[in-house]
Amino acid sequence: MILAHYNYWVVVLLMMIGLYTVMAHGNLVKKLLGLSMFQTSVFLMFISLGKIEGGTAPILAGEGAVYSNPLPHVLILTAIVVGVATTAVGLALVVRIHEAYHTIEEHExxxxxxxESGQA
Amino acid sequence: MSALAFDALNVFLLACLVVTGLAIARLRGLFAVAMLSGIYSLLSASVFVLLDAVDVAFTEAAVGAGMTTVLFLATFGLTRSREHAAPHQKRVPALLVAVACGGVLLVALSDMPPFGAADTPVQTDPITERYVETTHEEVGIPNMVTTLLASYRGFDTLGEVVVVFTAGIAVLMLLGRCSRERAEDES
Structure with a gap:
């Protein structure tokens, strides 16, 4: 059955797109976008692992309810906030590099x- | 929701996610890319709702689609919003490495338990049972994610706060320095 692993295939595809963007693009902002795409793919994998077929959101709903696993949700909540913090530091570094070199392209x-080191 | 409707929505939303990701990787106008990354975050938030992770979904919608987009736009305001063509010699090795990593993961995927199964190690682990069964008696808040986050795994959340604090200080140090230099240049 194709659907049994469909979510994980999408995770791997998104991871590949993110990794390629980080490595192939010289633009520093684009690299950070690739990094956050890579992160989202990992989030998606954790959340997919926690899903139970026919389950419901982990909010108490009376006797006999089946809940999806809340533990991956908690871990990913933390990861999302940490991801934004790293993106913010990365973008601040980009701004600093632009101040110093007047470019946001890596090769330039x-x-x-x-x-400069050749002149010195 | 019927199983068929769930599968159809799941397939559709994840396909949209991949298409948006490809567009982000291809486009050169960084402003458009920032907007697309907002769409990408909203789409992933929709997927999270579908997969029962409602708390994750609203965090992703607020923080991913809202805050991150604003951060990127602010960066374009301070720098520029057009990407130059990168030297081509980097593309082929990058593609090779990405495909190799993806290929290894795809091979490993065949060992993963099927999506949504109730007998996977994640679902049958004693710690899951412990959390799901006893939160109501021990803490009494209906939302299990809240109890886990603030009570059982409170140290994780403390660590998260430390990371965010450190990042805030790092950003202030980096940006504060360049605005100081600018002020010195002007005087």
Whole structure:
């Protein structure tokens, strides 16, 4: 059955897109976007693991209710907030790099750096 | 919700997520990309609702779609919003590494338990039972995610607060320094 692993395939696909974006793009903002896409794929994997077929959200609903597992939800709540914190620090670094090199492209900044060290 | 409707929604939303992800990877206009990443977050929030993770969904919608988009837009205000073409020699190795990692994971996927099964290690672990069965007696809040977050795993949340605090200080130090230099340049 294809649907049995469909969610995990999507997770792997999103992870590949994110990883490719981080490695192939020279633009620093684009790299951070790829990183957050990679993170979301991991979130999706944890939440998919917690889902029970026919289950309901883990809020008490009386006798005999089946709940999806709340533990992955808690871990991912923490991960989302930490993800935003890392994105904020990354973007602040991008702003600093732009102040110093007047570019947000990795290869242009590296070229300037080499030129300066060659002069010195 | 019937099982068929669930499957159809699940397949559709996740397919939208992949298409949005591909568009983010391809587009050069960073402003459009930031907007697409907002859509991407909202789509993943919808998937989380579908998968019963309502608390995660509203955090993702508020923090992912709202705050992260604002952070990116603020960065464009301070820098620029157009991506230059990257040197091509990086693309092929990057694609190879991404495909290799993905391939390994796809092979490993065949060992994963089927999606939604009730007898997976995640669901049958004693700790899950402990949390689900006793939260009502021990804490008394109907929302299990809240009890877990604030009570059983309170130290995790303390760690999270420390990380956010550290990140806030780091951003202030990085940005405070460049605005100080700008003020010195002007004087």
């Amino acid at each position: 900044a590296v070229k300037q750096e080499q030129r």
